Amino acid sequence: MATALGPAPGTGADALRRGTTARLRWRTGFDRWVGYLLPLLFLVALVPIAYLVYFVSAKALPGLSWAVLTSSADYQIHDALGVPIVTTFLFMLLATAIAVAIGVLGGVAAAEFLPERSAGWMRMSANMLVGMPSVIIGYFGYFAFVLYFHWGLSFLAGVVTLAFFMSPYVFRTVDLAFSSIPRPIREAAFGSGARPVQYLLRVGTPIAFPQILTGVFLAMAIGVGETAPIVLTVEPGLLVPTGAFQPAVFTTYLIWTGFNQPPGDVAYTLAFQAAFLVIVVVLALNVVVRVVAARYRQRLEGLYQ
Amino acid sequence: MSAALDGGPVLQVRGLTVRAERRTLLDRIDLDFPARSLTAVIGASGCGKTTFVRTLNRMVELTPGLTVSGSIRYHGQDIYDRGVDPVLVRRRIGMVFQRPTVFPMSVFENAAFGLRVAHEPEAEIDRSVTDALARAGLWDEVKDELDRPALALSGGQQQRLCIARALAVHPSVLLLDEPTSALDPIATQRVETTMRHLKEELVLILVTHNVGQAARVSDRVAFLSAGRLIEQGPTAEMLERPRDPLTQQFVSGRFA
Numbered sequence: 177m178a179t180a181l182g183p184a185p186g187t188g189a190d191a192l193r194r195g196t197t198a199r200l201r202w203r204t205g206f207d208r209w210v211g212y213l214l215p216l217l218f219l220v221a222l223v224p225i226a227y228l229v230y231f232v233s234a235k236a237l238p239g240l241s242w243a244v245l246t247s248s249a250d251y252q253i254h255d256a257l258g259v260p261i262v263t264t265f266l267f268m269l270l271a272t273a274i275a276v277a278i279g280v281l282g283g284v285a286a287a288e289f290l291p292e293r294s295a296g297w298m299r300m301s302a303n304m305l306v307g308m309p310s311v312i313i314g315y316f317g318y319f320a321f322v323l324y325f326h327w328g329l330s331f332l333a334g335v336v337t338l339a340f341f342m343s344p345y346v347f348r349t350v351d352l353a354f355s356s357i358p359r360p361i362r363e364a365a366f367g368s369g370a371r372p373v374q375y376l377l378r379v380g381t382p383i384a385f386p387q388i389l390t391g392v393f394l395a396m397a398i399g400v401g402e403t404a405p406i407v408l409t410v411e412p413g414l415l416v417p418t419g420a421f422q423p424a425v426f427t428t429y430l431i432w433t434g435f436n437q438p439p440g441d442v443a444y445t446l447a448f449q450a451a452f453l454v455i456v457v458v459l460a461l462n463v464v465v466r467v468v469a470a471r472y473r474q475r476l477e478g479l480y481q
Numbered sequence: 482m483s484a485a486l487d488g489g490p491v492l493q494v495r496g497l498t499v500r501a502e503r504r505t506l507l508d509r510i511d512l513d514f515p516a517r518s519l520t521a522v523i524g525a526s527g528c529g530k531t532t533f534v535r536t537l538n539r540m541v542e543l544t545p546g547l548t549v550s551g552s553i554r555y556h557g558q559d560i561y562d563r564g565v566d567p568v569l570v571r572r573r574i575g576m577v578f579q580r581p582t583v584f585p586m587s588v589f590e591n592a593a594f595g596l597r598v599a600h601e602p603e604a605e606i607d608r609s610v611t612d613a614l615a616r617a618g619l620w621d622e623v624k625d626e627l628d629r630p631a632l633a634l635s636g637g638q639q640q641r642l643c644i645a646r647a648l649a650v651h652p653s654v655l656l657l658d659e660p661t662s663a664l665d666p667i668a669t670q671r672v673e674t675t676m677r678h679l680k681e682e683l684v685l686i687l688v689t690h691n692v693g694q695a696a697r698v699s700d701r702v703a704f705l706s707a708g709r710l711i712e713q714g715p716t717a718e719m720l721e722r723p724r725d726p727l728t729q730q731f732v733s734g735r736f737a
């Protein structure tokens with residue numbers, strides 16, 4: 177045994193000491209340097225984000241008050257974010273609902289019901305959509321919903337385009353979440369006489385749920401920061417929409433139109449305040465994702481042993 | 482039903498062949514499983530033991546790309562007939578896997594799973610779960626923590642919970658695919674005791690790579706090699722006086 181593997185490793189006290197050959201020295205040195213480097217890389221990633229948050233907050237926070245957040249006054253004249261906030265909330269609520277419906281149905285179909293070949297096509301399309309610049313999705317929405325369906329530049333066209341933009345993210349996590357359930361667990365459910373839907377609802381969903389929720393929140397975080405799918409399909413409105421074909425304003429529209437206005441202009445202030453809100457929401461969604469994922473991972477501990 | 486009452490086999494396997502794209506995984510297997518018996522299926526790794534038991538309750542259909550031919554009769558009814566619902570087959574012919582496969586729910590709900598998906602009434606569920614946990618030899622250990630998550634149980638307890646889950650639906654046949662290979666000796670002993678009790682009431686088919694285990698619990702032994710049934714018979718005969726040189730070699734190697 178020892179001969180085949182070369183000399184037996186030392187068993188005395190010196191077996192625990194650092195190696196002294198050149199090669200070992202180099203390796204320990206390298207390990208140490210990587211140890212120094214990693215925090216540095218972390219800083220490289222962190223600094224731009226920290227600076228961005230500081231830069232935006234510095235311009236947004238001084239004027240940002242409860243009154244600004246809740247005022248439903250005309251945002252073209254006043255520092256008033258009430259209408260964009262409520263409208264964005266509506267946009268996200270409806271678009272998320274549609275995206276979740278499409279993504280969950282598609283993901284479950286791909287993971288559980290469709291033959292491998294069709295599932296493969298669905299996965300490829302979803303990957304392509306995820307890699308697609310959002311402006312192309314925006315144009316698609318414009319041609320399909322605004323023009324072809326005659327919905328005009330409307331709230332509905334924006335909601336559906338945004339949902340279309342978000343759904344592949346949901347699809348991918350749902351598909352992955354159900355596909356990665358350990359095979360024996362799935363087979364045990366079927367072996368106990370479960371029908372596919374019973375397996376999905378009673379066993380699959382509790383296991384896949386945290387991952388699905390993560391995907392939905394990430395899709396929301398991506399959607400809430402999008403601009404192109406909305407500006408190309410919705411006419412900016414001054415009021416919260418009360419019907420499908422009305423104009424409506426998405427928060428990022430304020431950023432898109434305001435940031436290059438002269439400082440001191442209401443539009444300029446609004447742009448930074450809107451950006452600040454979007455950043456806060458995106459960060460909050462990411463925190464929620466982490467908390468949820470950690471909580472459930474604990475609960476499912478041992479399932480993948 | 483009538484076949485079993487007549488004393489015929491509960492399960493009758495004839496000319497069972499399973500093919501993958503390029504290979505034959507099981508080759509024309511004929512085997513009977515009489516009522517109230519424990520048959521051990523032994524053989525080298527990769528000889529087709531798992532594939533074999535998975536054909537017995539149509540679990541094999543969950544693996545795409547395999548084709549099954551021949552017949553498997555359960556009380557005279559071919560389970561692969563068109564018009565036979567594989568879900569109902571699996572409720573009569575239950576299965577326990579190599580590793581514990583508890584679901585992320587309470588101990589009680591795990592044991593009740595098969596009854597819930599079969600829409601049994603609540604009173605029946607309570608009764609059957611208690612009974613199944615007792616028969617699986619787990620009741621005394623878990624009776625005070627039925628609401629705890631099953632994932633908190635030890636591996637041996639989880640495996641017996643899986644046996645209880647399979648028993649709760651009152652199957653007539655239980656397939657066990659190396660149920661103790663992930664367990665320590667004491668947990669293994671408990672599961673073996675459970676199996677010895679269970680064979681008084683149902684048909685057990687136990688895949689094991691452990692000839693000692695086959696000797697301890699089984700009435701009959703079937704030896705597979707490279708997808709063929711080489712030899713089968715009463716346990717004592719098979720392990721002490723095997724006729725086929727392949728069986729001799731395997732058995733003596735494993736006992737040593």
Ligand SMILES: Nc1ncnc2c1ncn2[C@@H]1O[C@H](COP(=O)(O)OP(=O)(O)OP(=O)(O)O)[C@@H](O)[C@H]1O
Pocket residue numbers: 501502506524525526527528529530531532533544545546547690
């Ligand atoms: N879906 C499949 N496609 C092709 N070959 C397969 C498939 N499933 C199993 N096999 C092959 O069939 C043979 C038998 O596999 P099986 O799992 O039944 O063996 P086993 O006797 O249970 O082995 P072990 O003791 O290691 O569990 C193996 O050679 C395996 O590689």
Ligand SMILES: [Mg+2]
Pocket residue numbers: 530531532658
């Ligand atoms: Mg096996």
